[in-house]
Amino acid sequence: MLYESIGEKPHEWAGKTAGEVQSIGQQDGSVLVVPVGSIEQHGNHLPVATDTILVEAIIDAALGRLDDEPVLVTPTVWSGFSPHHLGFGGTLTLEFDHMRSALEDIAHTGLQNGFDAIIFVNGHGGNIAMISTVTSTVGVDADAEVLGLTYFQLATEEIQNLRDSDTGGMAHGGEFETSLMLAVRPDLVAEDGWDATMWDEHYEWGGSDLIEGGPLSVYRPFEAYSESGAIGAPAEASAEKGDRIRDIIGTELAAIFVAIHEANRN
Structure with a gap:
């Protein structure tokens, strides 16, 4: 993982031998987890790897709550x-069809090791439609259960109770992500440059921040929302809040992993 060395965690695919991977995959109710992040600008105070770092941190929190369930997590699709986000620089993006093909290939080859289920865990808003797509395109051909989710859409009522910002403050590089980064990788959070614009979507049916998505999809380049590339209220962030967010979502995600394991046992 980006924030810790490979091989230190019992659920990491990358630290196993090929035989060990297959041994876990062939266990009853085995689950393969594929984290999906991004490399893109996050304003002037957060690193471009924020989404990748945070999806890994959330999954790690979930895995730490498991007992002996046969669950492996692949290296993150970064x-x-x-x-x-391209207008701000610092962004590495794939074409939609290229990324879809890459995720399909990872899933199909991973499942060849005998796993009974696979779940894509996403950490970037721009990937949400992608995750929905590959859940279907992989699922239609796979001899396994295929699932997908975006971690910041979990436990939203509990997260709402933690926030200090108004609606729009937990957006891109705002209170939510900055709090998590302060908890997980404070060394990568700049001491200044915390300038951000509150989310302002003029369609009332559009999303209002990360945890309050709306039914209407709207495409605009990020320059239309923010001069800095950050949206929300990063000044309301804290490491303590980030630890609590990670604990809440990690607990919810662990419950999902256990439920998938139990549902796919023979």
């Missing part, structure tokens, strides 16, 4: 679908 490049997401982020064309709307």
Whole structure:
């Protein structure tokens, strides 16, 4: 993982031998987890790897709550679908079809090791449609259960109770992500440059921040929302809040992993 060395965690695919991977995959109710992040600008105070670092941190929190369930997590797919961020620089994005094919290939080859289920865990808003797509395109051909989710859409009522910002403050590089980064990788959070614009989507049916998505999808480059590339209220962030967010979502995600394991046992 980006924030810790490979091989230190019992659920890491990358630290196993090929035989060990297959042994876990062939256990009853085995689950393969594929994290999906991005490399894109996050304003002037957060690193471009924020989405990748945070999806790994959330998954790690979930895995730490498991008992002996046969769950393995692959290395993170670090490049997401982020064309709307290109205007600010620092972004590495794949074409939609290229990324879809890469995720399909990872899933199909991973499942060849005998896993009974696979779940894509996403950490970037621009990947949400992608995750929904590959859940179907992989699922239609796979002899396994295929699932997908975006971690910041979990436990939203509990996260709402933690926030100090108004609606729009937990957006891109705002209170939510900055709090998590302060908890997980404070060394990568700049001491200044915390300038951000509150989310302002003029369609009332559009999303209002990370945890309050709306039914209407709208495409705009990020320059239309923010001069800095950050949206929300990073000044309301804290490491303590980030630890609590990670604990809440990690607990919810662990419950999902256990439920998938139990549902796929023979």
